[in-house]
Amino acid sequence: MNHDESRDLYDRSLSVMPGGVNSSVRAVRPYPFFVERGDGAHVIDADGNRYTDYVMGYGPLLYGHDMPDPVRSAVQSYASDGPMYGAPTEIEVDHAEFVARHVPSVEKIRFVNSGTEATVSAVRLARGYTGRDKIVVMKGGYHGAQESTLVEGEPGDTAPSTKGIPESFAEHTIPVPFNDEAAIDEVFEEYGDDVAAVLTEPILGNTGIVHPVDGYLQHLRDVTEEHGSLLIFDEVITGFRVGGLQCAQGKFGVTPDVTTFGKIIGGGFPVGAIGGQAEIMERFTPSGDVFQSGTFSGHPVTMAAGHASLTYAAENDVYDYVNDLAETLRRGLTDIVAEKAPSYTVVGTDSMFKTVFTREGPDDLTDACEAGCAQRDACPRYDYCPKNGADVSNAETERWERIFWQEMKDRGVFLTANQFESQFVSYAHTEEDIEETLEAYKAAL
Template identity: 35%
Template sequence: MTADQAVRPGTGAADLAARAAAVLPGGVSSNVRLATARTFFERGSGPRLWDVDGNEYVDYLLGQGPAFLGHAHPQVNGAVTTAVGRGMVFGAQHALEVEAVEKLLAAVGWADMARLGVSGTEAVHAALRLARAATGRRKMIGFAGQYHGWLDTVLMAHGPDGHRPGSAGQPPQYLADWVVAPFNDAEAVQRCFEEHPGEIAAVIIEPMMCNSGAIAPRPGFLARLRELCTAHGAVLIFDEVVTGFRLAFGGAAQRFGVTPDLALYGKAVAGGWPVAAIAGRRELLELFGTGKVNHSGTFNASVMAAAAVSATMDVLRETPPYVSVEEHGTALMTGLRGIGERHGVPLHVQGLPAAFHVSFRAEGAPPTDVVDHASLQSLDLARYTRFSRTLTTHGIWVAGRGIWYVSAAHGPAELADALERFDRALAAHVAESRP
C-alpha cells in the first residue's frame, strides 16, 4: 500500500455510505433517494450504469427520468462543453438562450412563448402564479396521487379522507386553495367547478400519471378538461415535467391531441441537464414580460441550460427515437408479463412503452385496469418495493415505486439482458416468498 492509498478515504460503496451518513442527512441529497442510500455509481453510458464496486446495471430509472437520450450523450455534452468555455451566467441575455427557446417552441408546436428555469418545481409555481394573476382567482383543481413538486403549496398526501400535507413542517393552510378530484373522472371535475363558481383559477394535471402508476388518460378525458376550463374561464396547465418530449416530440399535448394554456417541461428537455421550462399562450407569458408577475432566477437560461436544450432538440428532431422507444417498451412489457405468467406470479404491467408501471396484484385478485390513485392502491405496492431491491442485485436499476422509463439508448442487448435478469430475479423472489 502506498502512502497515498493509506490516507485516501475509502471509495467503495460501504465506505462511501459511512462517509455520506456523517455529512448528508440520511446519506443522500434528495429524500427520493433514501431507499438507495447505500448505492453509489461511478459512471453511466447510454442505457447502462456501473457502481463504485464494479457492478453493471441495465438502467430503467434514468436518473428519475431525465436521461431520455441515455447517459452522457456525446452531442449534448459536447455542446455544453463548447458553450461553457465562453462563460456560464452573464446577468443578461445571450444568443444561445433565444436559439434554445425557438427550437423548444418549434418542437412543442402549440405554444407562443417560453422561459427556461432550473427545476420542475419552480416551473409549477410560475404557472400557478400566472394563472392566479390572469384570472384574479385563487383556487386550483388538482388530481389525487399527482405530484407537482415538493414545496409547501403543492405537496400533498392523498387518502380516502382527502388530501393533507405531505410532510411534517408543512402548514396545512397552504393547501387551502386546492380542490382535488380523481384522475380520469371528468364528471368529478365538472362538479368541482359547479361547487366553486367563479373561484377556479386553473386545472393542473399530469396528462399521464407517470409519477404514480403510469396511468394514461381515458379517451376524451383531457378533451373534456379543455372544454370545462374554456367554459369557466380557467387556465389549463399540463405538468409535462415527465411526459414532455418523452411520449412524443411535442409531448403529451401531441400524443393525446389536447392543447393546454400553459405547460411545464423538465426531465427529457435537456438530455439530463438540470433544466425546466414553462411554455404557453402569449397573453399569459407576457405577464412576466411586463413585470406584473415576478419570475426570477440567477441560473435561468444559463449557458449550460440553453446549450443542453438546443442540442437535445436537435437530437430529437434529427434522429427521432420514438419508434424505437415504442418497440423496445412494448417488447419489454410483453416479456415481463410472460415471465410473470411462467412463474405463476400475479404481475401487473401497465402504461405506455416510454413509461410504464410494474407491480403485483393481490393474491387471487383478477387482472384489472388501474385508472386513478384509488385503484392503484389495490395493487400490492409494498411487495414490488421489496422486489425492486432484488432486481437491483440482479443488475436492473429501477424505482421502488414501480415506474420503468425507456430511453432512446435502449436496444436489443438491453432488452435481452433485462428479460434474462428479471427472470432470475423473479425466480429468486418466488423462492424467498415460499413459507
C-alpha cells in the same frame, strides 16, 4: 455483489447529509449503491458492479449516459466559454424557438431551473392571470416539492401532506381522483368561479404510470374553458418523451393553456420551463405583473444541451428506436406477468414502462393490452388496472421495494426504487439489454 465501498460512503454521508442523501427517493434500504460513472445504458457503482439502467436520472437521459457527439460538442463549447453571465445569450432564443415550433400549446416560454420551480411559477401565473385562488390537482399526481400541491384530502376538507406547510396553503387546493369526470364536474359546480386552474400530468408518471381513460383529458379541457379556468399540463416527465417533439399533448390531441417542462428539455442538466399562450405568458414580469425571476434561468450550458438534444432527436430516428425497444420490453413483460403473476399490470407508453403489483386480475386474459395498459374498455383488465393514484397505492408496494427491487439489483438491473416512479428506455439501450432484462424479470418474479 460486493457493496463495501457503497456502504462506507453511505456511512460517511449519514454524518453530513439528512438521511445520507440529497433526494429522498435515493434512500433505499439497507443503503443505496453509489454510482461512480455511467456507460451508455449502464451505470457502474463504487464497487465496480455494473447495472443496466432504467432509472435514467428519473427521466432526463433520453440518450443514456453517452451524449451524441453534437450534444457533447455543444456542452463542451458553451462550458469552455464561461459558466454563466447574468445576461441573455443567443442559445436561449434558439431553444425557445425550437420548443415553440414543435409543442402545440407553446407560443412563448420562460426557462427556469427545475420542474418544481416550473410548476410553482405556473400556479402563480394562473392565479395572477385569472384573479382566482383555487387550484385543482389530481390525487397521486406529483408537481414537485411545492406548498400548493403537497396537499391531501377531499374537496372542502384538505390538509398539507407534509410537515412544514401551513394549513392555509391547503385551503386553496382541491384534490380529485384522476380519471373521474364526475368528481371534476362536482368541483366546478361548487367552486367553478374560484378555480384558477386544473393542474394535471397528462399521464400520471410518479404514480406507477396511469393512462387517462378515453375522453378524460378532453373533458378537462372542456370544463376549464366553460368556467374561464386554465388547463395546465405538467409535462416534466412526459415532455419530449411521450409523443415525441409534440409531447403528450400532441399524442392525445388536447392542447392546454400552459405546460410545464423539465428533465429532457435540458438535455440532462438542471432545468425547468413554463410555456403557453402568449397572452398568458406575457403576464410574467417584466412584461406583466406576475413576478418570476432566477439567477441561473436560461443557463447557457443547459440551453445548449437541451437544444442540441432535441435537434438531434428531430434529425434522427431517436423516438422510433426508443419507442420500439420499449414496446418490445413491455410486450415481453406482459407475457412474463401472464405466466408468473397474472394479477400484476404492465403499464407505460412510448419509452416509459413499469410493472404495477396490482392484487387482482381477470380469469381470462384474452384480448388484453399487449404492450402496456392503454385503458381500453374492451380489455379484460380494464376493471382491474389502476385508474388513479389510490389504485397504485393499494398495490403490493412493500413487495416491490423490499423484495423485487433488491432481486433485480442483484441481477444487475437498476430500476426505480419503489412502486411509484416511472422507468425509461434510452437511445443507448440495445435489443440484448432488453433480452437480459426480461430474463431477470422472469427469474425475480
